[in-house]
Amino acid sequence: MSIERRAFGSIDGQAVESYALEAGPLRARIITYGAILSELHVPDRSGRSADIVLGYDDLDSYLRFRGSAGAICGRYANRIADARLTIDGEDFELSPNEPPNHLHGGYKGFGKRIWNAEPDSAGRALQLTLHRPDGDEGYPGAVTATVTYRLLDDPALEIVMEATTDRPTVMNLAYHGYWNLAGHGSGHVRDQLLAIEADRYTPVGQGKIPTGILAPVAGTAFDFSQERPIGAFMDDRAQLLEGGYDHNFCLNGAAGTLRRAARAVDPVSGRALEIWTDQPGVQLYTANHFKALPAVGKGGVPYGKHAGFALETQNYPNSPNVPHFPSALLRPGEVYRHVMRVPFRLT
Numbered sequence: 001m002s003i004e005r006r007a008f009g010s011i012d013g014q015a016v017e018s019y020a021l022e023a024g025p026l027r028a029r030i031i032t033y034g035a036i037l038s039e040l041h042v043p044d045r046s047g048r049s050a051d052i053v054l055g056y057d058d059l060d061s062y063l064r065f066r067g068s069a070g071a072i073c074g075r076y077a078n079r080i081a082d083a084r085l086t087i088d089g090e091d092f093e094l095s096p097n098e099p100p101n102h103l104h105g106g107y108k109g110f111g112k113r114i115w116n117a118e119p120d121s122a123g124r125a126l127q128l129t130l131h132r133p134d135g136d137e138g139y140p141g142a143v144t145a146t147v148t149y150r151l152l153d154d155p156a157l158e159i160v161m162e163a164t165t166d167r168p169t170v171m172n173l174a175y176h177g178y179w180n181l182a183g184h185g186s187g188h189v190r191d192q193l194l195a196i197e198a199d200r201y202t203p204v205g206q207g208k209i210p211t212g213i214l215a216p217v218a219g220t221a222f223d224f225s226q227e228r229p230i231g232a233f234m235d236d237r238a239q240l241l242e243g244g245y246d247h248n249f250c251l252n253g254a255a256g257t258l259r260r261a262a263r264a265v266d267p268v269s270g271r272a273l274e275i276w277t278d279q280p281g282v283q284l285y286t287a288n289h290f291k292a293l294p295a296v297g298k299g300g301v302p303y304g305k306h307a308g309f310a311l312e313t314q315n316y317p318n319s320p321n322v323p324h325f326p327s328a329l330l331r332p333g334e335v336y337r338h339v340m341r342v343p344f345r346l347t
Contacts, residue, residue, distance in 0.1 A: 003019050003020060003021060003119035003120075003123050003126065004019065004020040005017055005018070005019055005119075006018045006019075006020075008031050008032075008033070008058075008059055009058065009059030009060070010059075011033070011059070011063075011114060014114050015114075016031060016032050016033045016059055016114055017031065017032050017117060018030065018031045018032075018038065019031075019032075019117060019119060019126050021123065021124060021125070021126060021149065021151050022123065022124075022151070023124045023151035023152065023153065023155070024151075024153055024155050025042065025043045025049065025155055026040070026041065026042060026151045026155045026157070026344070027039070027040070027041040027049070028040045028041070028149065028151060028157065030117075030126050030128070030149055031059075031062075032114050032115050032116070032117050032128065033059060033062060033112075033113075033114055033115075034062070034068070034070070034071035034072065034110070034111040034112060034113070034115075035071065035072040035110070035111075035115045035128045035130070035147045036055070036062065036069070036070040036071050036072075036111075037053060037055075037070045037149060037175070037177055038053070038055040038056070038070055039051050039053065039055060039298075040052055040053045040157065042155075042271060042344050043271075043346075044269035044270050044271050044346070045269065045270030045271075045346045045347070046270075050182070050183035050184075050186075050269070050271075051183065051184050051298065052179055052180055052181055052182075052183060052184060052271065053069075053070055053177050053178060053179060053180075053184060053308075054069050054070070054177075054178035054180065054184050054287070054297055054303060054307060054308045055069050055070050055184070055297065055298055056069070056295075056296075056297060056298060057298050057299070061295070061296065061297075065293070065295040065296075066289060066293060067178075067287065067289055067290070067295070068104060068111050068176040069176070069177070069178055070175075070176065070177045070178070071110075071111030071112075071175075071176050072110055072111060072128075072145075072147050072161065072173055072174070072175060072176070073104040073105060073109060073110060073111045073173065073174050073175075073176045073312075074104075074105050074109060074110035074111070074145060074161075074163075074171065074172065074173040074174070075105045075109065075110060075132070075136070075137070075139050075143065075145075075163075075169070075170070075171060075172075075173075076102070076104075076105060076139075076170055076171070076172045076320070076328065077104055077105070077172050077173060077174035077176070077312065077314055078103070078104065078172065078174070078248070078283060078312070078314060078315075078317040078318075079098070079101050079102065079103050079207070079208060079209055079317045079318055080094060080101060080102040080103075080317075080318055080320060080321065081101055081207070081209045081318050081321055082096075082100050082101060083095060083096040083097075083100060083101055083102035083138070084321070085170060085320040085321060086320075086321075087140060087168050087169070087170070087320075087329065088168055090140075092138055092139065092140055093138050094106060094137055094138035094139065095107050095137045095138055098207070100207070101207050101209060102137075102138075104176070105137060106136075106137030106138070107137065108137070109137065110130055110132070110145060110173070111176065113130055113132070115128035115129060115130045115147075116128065116129045116130070124150060124151045124152075125148055125149065125150040125151070126148070126149050127146055127147070127148045128146065128147050128148075128149075129144065129145070129146045130144070130145045130146075131143070131144050132145070134166070134167060139169055139170070140167050140168065140169050141165040141166055141167035141168065141169035141330075142165065142166050142167070143163055143164065143165045143166075143169065143171070144163065144164050145161070145162070145163040145173065146161070146162050146163070147159060147160070147161045147162075147173070147175075148160045152341075154343045154344070155343070155344050156341055156342055156343040156344060157341070157342040157344075158339070158340070158341045158342070159175050159339075159340040159341075159342075160337070160338070160339050160340075161173040161175075161336075161337070161338040161339075161340075162335055162336060162337050162338070163330065163335070163336040164330075164332075164334070164335055164336070165330050165331070165332060165334075166332055167332065168329065168330070168331050168332070169329075169330055170319075170320045170328040170329060170330065171328060171330040171336040172314055172315040172319070172328050173336070173338055174283070174312040174313065174314040174338075175312065175313070175340055176310055176312055177310060178287055178307070178308030178309065178310050179264065179273065179308055179309055179310070179311070180192075180307065180308045180309075181264060181265070181266035181269060181271040181272070181273065182266045182268060182269050182271075183269075184297060184298060184301065184307075184308070185297065185298070185299060185301030187304075187307070188231070188304070188305070188306040188307060189230055189231075189286070189306055189307070189308060189309050190229060190230055190231025190234060190306055191229050191230075191231065191267070192229070192230055192264060192265065192266045192267075192309070193227045193228060193229060193230070193264065193265040193266075193267065194224050194227065194228065194229075194230045194262065194263070194264045194265075194284075194309070195224050195225070195226060195227040195228075195262060195263045195264075196224035196225075196249050196261065196262045196282065196284065197251055197252050197253070197259070197260055197261055197262065198217060198224070198225075198249035198250055198251050198252060198261075198282070199216060199217060199218070199225070199250070199252055200214045200215060200216055200217060200249075200250040201214075201215060201217055201222045201247055201248060201249045201250060202214060202215070202247070202248045202249075202250065202281075202316055202317065203215050203247075204246075204247065204317075208246060208317075209317070209318055210248065210316065210317050210318050210322065210325075212322050212324070212325075214250055217249070220239060221233035221236055221239040221240055222239075222245075222247065222249070224249075224262075224284075227263065227265065230245075230264075230286065230306075230309055231306070234286070234306070242288045243288065243291075243305075244285075244286035244287070244288035244305070244306060245284045245285060245286045245288075245309075246283070246284075246285045246286070246288060247283065247284055248281045248282070248283050248314070248316055248317050249281060249282050249283075249284060250280065250281055250316070251277070251279070251280060251281055251282060255278065255279060255280035255326055256278055257278060258276055258277065258278050258339060258341065259276065259277070259278075260274055260275070260276050261275045261276060261277045261279075261282045261311070261313060262274065262275040262282060262311050263275075264309070264311075265347055267347070270346045270347045271344065271345075271346065271347075272344070272345040272346065272347050273342050273343065273344050273345070274342065274343050274345065275311050275313065275340065275341075275342055276339075276340070276341040276342070276343070277313035277338075277339060277340050277341070278337075278338065278339045279313040279314055279315065279338055279340075280314075280315060280316060280326040281313070281314050281315060281316045281326075282311050282312060282313050282314065283310065283311070283312040283314055283317070284309065284310070284311060285309070285310040285312065286306050286308075286309050286310075287303070287305065287306055287307050287308050287309065287310070288305060288306070290303050290304050290305045290306075290307055291304065291305035313338070313340045315328045
């Protein structure tokens with residue numbers, strides 16, 4: 001089966017394209033800007049298919065609305081304190097695009113670049129490649145990154161992110177998609193159920209930078225050890241200052257081994273997904289920014305606060321500056337590899 005390719009606009013004369021994948025009941029669309037997964041259609045318990053990822057119909061909207069919807073973020077996804085890091089005794093100043101901190105790779109991180117796409121002959125996978133020079137956004141090392149989106153028969157979506165460098169650097173790629181299992185235009189996700197395989201999380205201080213503590217989730221708003229509504233504690237402003245989550249969970253099990261990180265369920269449609277990963281952490285973000293900055297999504301649907309939830313498998317935020325956090329260092333001759341697998345279920 002050939003993969004359908006379409007024009008999706010251009011930036012400074014450089015074409016942006018979209019590619020459609022299909023396997024079994026799953027249909028996906030990926031655009032080369034940001035390596036964004038812009039559509040993912042999944043059936044409910046009655047066989048009715050709906051698009052369950054937030055996104056936009058046109059390139060201008062992806063450029064206008066903030067939130068990195070569906071993008072691959074890097075070179076270092078999430079936050080680095082004071083936009084600084086040290087590698088082998090040498091200090092580097094990064095782009096302070098969330099002053100005074102660095103977020104998702106800087107002003108024009110990987111999620112704001114145009115990738116080169118190469119479809120596979122079976123029509124089920126698309127590999128995207130990005131080259132960035134030494135000094136990009138302040139990082140050392142020229143790097144080559146690839147992301148492969150693949151639809152599996154399970155049914156499942158698999159995302160494999162890889163990178164190499166010619167100089168010691170840090171690497172932390174993350175898929176920043178927003179899920180809404182009832183359908184992207186169905187409203188808030190507060191009543192959808194979530195479980196996260198984590199006994200600890202990383203509390204944050206000013207600027208959402210982790211304090212360095214690995215705190216137990218038991219008895220707190222961060223305890224998703226048992227399936228419960230995402231919004232159960234959202235009105236507890238003593239624990240959730242923004243009225244939502246933007247926190248890293250320290251996953252149980254050994255990093256580097258593929259294991260289940262989370263499970264989410266929409267009781268109404270019966271759609272469920274699992275997140276499997278080989279990474280040490282997962283960031284739960286409940287799209288809090290849409291309260292102050294609402295967006296107009298696909299089909300003219302308004303996206304408000306809690307219109308979706310992100311589960312970004314990743315290294316811990318600010319790991320380069322916290323010695324007891326997992327290392328994010330990538331050296332020449334090594335291959336950074338990050339696997340995220342999303343099986344879909346029905347309840």
